[in-house]
Amino acid sequence: MAEPDYSRGAACIDGQFMPVGEARIPITDWGYRRSDVTYDVVGVWGGAFFRLDDHIRRFRASMQSLRMEPAESDDDIRAILTRCVQLSGLREAYVAMDCLRGRPLPGKPYHPVFARNYIAAYAIPWVWVASPEMQQRGAHLVVAKTPRIATESVDPTVKNFHWGDLTRGLFEAYDQGADFAVLPDADGNLTEGPGFNVFIVRDGAVATPDRGALEGVTRASVLELCAELGLPCAVRPVSMDEVREADEIFLTTTAGGIMPASRIDGRIMNNDRPGPVSARLRECFWQKRAEGWHATPIDYAAL
Amino acid sequence: MAEPDYSRGAACIDGQFMPVGEARIPITDWGYRRSDVTYDVVGVWGGAFFRLDDHIRRFRASMQSLRMEPAESDDDIRAILTRCVQLSGLREAYVAMDCLRGRPLPGKPYHPVFARNYIAAYAIPWVWVASPEMQQRGAHLVVAKTPRIATESVDPTVKNFHWGDLTRGLFEAYDQGADFAVLPDADGNLTEGPGFNVFIVRDGAVATPDRGALEGVTRASVLELCAELGLPCAVRPVSMDEVREADEIFLTTTAGGIMPASRIDGRIMNNDRPGPVSARLRECFWQKRAEGWHATPIDYAAL
Numbered sequence: 001m002a003e004p005d006y007s008r009g010a011a012c013i014d015g016q017f018m019p020v021g022e023a024r025i026p027i028t029d030w031g032y033r034r035s036d037v038t039y040d041v042v043g044v045w046g047g048a049f050f051r052l053d054d055h056i057r058r059f060r061a062s063m064q065s066l067r068m069e070p071a072e073s074d075d076d077i078r079a080i081l082t083r084c085v086q087l088s089g090l091r092e093a094y095v096a097m098d099c100l101r102g103r104p105l106p107g108k109p110y111h112p113v114f115a116r117n118y119i120a121a122y123a124i125p126w127v128w129v130a131s132p133e134m135q136q137r138g139a140h141l142v143v144a145k146t147p148r149i150a151t152e153s154v155d156p157t158v159k160n161f162h163w164g165d166l167t168r169g170l171f172e173a174y175d176q177g178a179d180f181a182v183l184p185d186a187d188g189n190l191t192e193g194p195g196f197n198v199f200i201v202r203d204g205a206v207a208t209p210d211r212g213a214l215e216g217v218t219r220a221s222v223l224e225l226c227a228e229l230g231l232p233c234a235v236r237p238v239s240m241d242e243v244r245e246a247d248e249i250f251l252t253t254t255a256g257g258i259m260p261a262s263r264i265d266g267r268i269m270n271n272d273r274p275g276p277v278s279a280r281l282r283e284c285f286w287q288k289r290a291e292g293w294h295a296t297p298i299d300y301a302a303l
Numbered sequence: 304m305a306e307p308d309y310s311r312g313a314a315c316i317d318g319q320f321m322p323v324g325e326a327r328i329p330i331t332d333w334g335y336r337r338s339d340v341t342y343d344v345v346g347v348w349g350g351a352f353f354r355l356d357d358h359i360r361r362f363r364a365s366m367q368s369l370r371m372e373p374a375e376s377d378d379d380i381r382a383i384l385t386r387c388v389q390l391s392g393l394r395e396a397y398v399a400m401d402c403l404r405g406r407p408l409p410g411k412p413y414h415p416v417f418a419r420n421y422i423a424a425y426a427i428p429w430v431w432v433a434s435p436e437m438q439q440r441g442a443h444l445v446v447a448k449t450p451r452i453a454t455e456s457v458d459p460t461v462k463n464f465h466w467g468d469l470t471r472g473l474f475e476a477y478d479q480g481a482d483f484a485v486l487p488d489a490d491g492n493l494t495e496g497p498g499f500n501v502f503i504v505r506d507g508a509v510a511t512p513d514r515g516a517l518e519g520v521t522r523a524s525v526l527e528l529c530a531e532l533g534l535p536c537a538v539r540p541v542s543m544d545e546v547r548e549a550d551e552i553f554l555t556t557t558a559g560g561i562m563p564a565s566r567i568d569g570r571i572m573n574n575d576r577p578g579p580v581s582a583r584l585r586e587c588f589w590q591k592r593a594e595g596w597h598a599t600p601i602d603y604a605a606l
Binding site for chain 2: 011013020021023024025026027028030031032033034035036066067096098101110111112113120122124127128129146147148149150152153154160161162163164165166167170171174186
C-alpha cells in the first residue's frame with residue numbers, strides 16, 4: 001500500500017487519522033443532517049498554535065451547552081490537533097475541531113440524547129478570510145438586510161454551522177460588489193459577520209457588541225491589546241447607525257487576525273484605506289504574534 | 304471485488320451510486336461546514352413514491368431560493384431517486400435528496416457564488432418519526448421555551464438543516480418526559496416542530512399556521528382531505544394559547560403521515576388517546592394511500 005499523502009492536510013475522524021481529502025461525514029449523521037454539531041478553529045502560525053487552551057476551553061463549553069459528551073478529554077483533543085499538524089508538516093495552518101452528535105445507538109429511541117457524540121478534526125494550509133491584498137486596501141462591507149439568527153433560538157456563543165443568514169449576507173454583499181456583510185439583530189444592533197467579530201472606532205474610541213455574537217478569541221486579543229495600548233474600548237450594544245457612521249471598522253477572526261475595512265454601504269472611510277487605529281492594532285497584533293504571544297510551539301520531530 | 308451490499312439502503316453522491324453506509328460528505332464541504340444545503344424527503348410506501356412531483360417541485364424551488372444550480376435536471380433527480388430505491392429493493396423507504404453548496408472551484412474567490420453545487424440522495428428503510436405504538440397512544444408534546452429561528456433570518460419554506468432550535472426543543476421535551484416539542488415564534492404564535500407541521504382542532508374546526516413553518520407535502524394532503532371530508536380548515540396564525548387549549552392536536556410529516564397527540568404540557572386530551580377528528584383524518588389518509596392516491600409506482604425489475 002502507498003504511504004498516505006498528507007501534503008494537503010491531515011484529519012482525524014472518530015479516532016482514525018487520514019489525509020484530509022479522505023475525511024468525510026456520514027450522510028445520515030445528525031452532525032450534518034440537523035447541523036447538530038459544534039466546532040472551533042485554532043490557528044497555527046510560525047509552527048505554533050495561537051491561544052490553544054482558550055480554543056479548547058471554548059470548544060468544551062460549547063459541547064457542554066449542547067449536552068455533548070465525546071469520549072475524548074481536553075488533553076486527548078490537544079493531542080489529536082497536534083498530531084494533525086505534525087502529520088501535515090504545515091507551519092501555517094487552519095486547524096478545525098468538530099464535535100458531532102452522531103446517530104442514536106442501535107435499538108435506542110430516535111432522539112439525540114441517545115447518540116454517541118464524537119470528535120473530528122483537521123489541519124489544512126492557512127486560509128485567509130480576507131486575502132492579504134484585501135487587507136491592504138481594506139474590506140468593502142455592506143449592512144445586511146438579513147438579520148442574524150436570534151440568540152434565543154441558537155446561541156451564537158456556541159460556535160455553530162447555522163450560516164443560512166450569514167450566507168445570505170454574503171450574497172447581498174456580492175450583489176453590491178462588496179466583500180462581506182455585517183448583520184443586525186432584530187433591534188437594529190450590530191451582531192457579527194460570516195466568520196468574524198466586528199469593531200468600530202469613533203473619535204478614537206473602540207467598541208464591539210456585548211451580545212448576539214461569538215465571543216471570539218481574536219476579539220479577546222484585541223481587548224487585551226487596547227488595554228495595553230491605552231485605547232478606550234467598550235463592550236456594549238452598538239447600533240447599526242454607529243456602524244454606518246463609524247470613523248473606522250475592523251473585523252477579527254482566527255483565519256485573518258485583524259482585518260480593516262475601508263468602505264461601508266459604499267461610503268469611503270479613511271481615504272479608502274485602513275484607518276490609523278485599525279492599522280496600529282493590526283501591526284501590534286502580528287508583532288506580538290512573532291514574539292511568541294500566547295504561542296504553543298509544535299514539535300514536528302516528535303511525530 | 305465483492306458485489307456492493309445495498310441491503311441497508313443505496314445512495315448517490317455527485318453521480319456515484321454506492322451502499323448508504325459508504326455515503327459521506329467531505330468534512331470541508333460548505334454543505335456541512337456552513338449548513339449551506341437544502342433537501343427534501345419523499346416517502347415510498349407499497350412500492351410507490353407518494354407525491355414525487357410535489358417533492359421535486361419544492362426541492363427545485365428551495366435550490367433556486369438559495370441560488371444553487373446543480374447540473375441535474377428534475378428528470379435526472381427523479382431517475383437518481385428511482386435508482387436508489389431500485390438498488391435497495393425497499394418497498395417502504397425514506398428517500399432523501401440534498402443539494403450541497405460544495406466548495407469554491409480552484410483559483411476562484413472564497414465565496415459561495417463560486418462553488419459547484421451538487422446532488423446527494425439516498426433510500427433507506429422507512430423511518431417512523433413517531434413509532435406505531437406512539438401513534439396508537441398519541442404523542443406527548445410540550446410547548447418549547449426555545450423560539451423557532453425567525454423567517455427573516457432563515458426561510459423555513461426552504462427545507463434546511465438549521466435544527467439547533469428544534470434539537471433544543473427535543474431536549475426540553477425529553478427533560479419533561481415528553482416525546483416532542485412544538486415551537487413558538489417571537490410573537491407567541493405556533494410554527495412547527497422537529498420535522499413536522501402542527502394542526503389543532505377546536506370545536507370541530509381544524510387550523511394550521513400560515514407562516515413560520517415548512518409548507519409540508521403531508522400538510523397539503525391534510526388540507527385536501529379536510530376539503531374532501533367537509534371539515535372546516537383554516538390556514539392562519541395560531542396562537543400558543545390555542546395550542547394549549549386545543550381539543551385535539553396532530554402532527555404531519557412525510558416520515559409518519561398524520562400523527563395524533565394525546566398530551567400537551569402534561570394536559571391530557573381525549574382521555575389520553577388520539578381525538579376523533581385526528582383519527583378520522585389518519586384513517587382516511589392511509590386508506591387513500593392504499594388505493595394509490597398521488598402514487599408513482601416503482602418498476603423494481605427495470606434495474
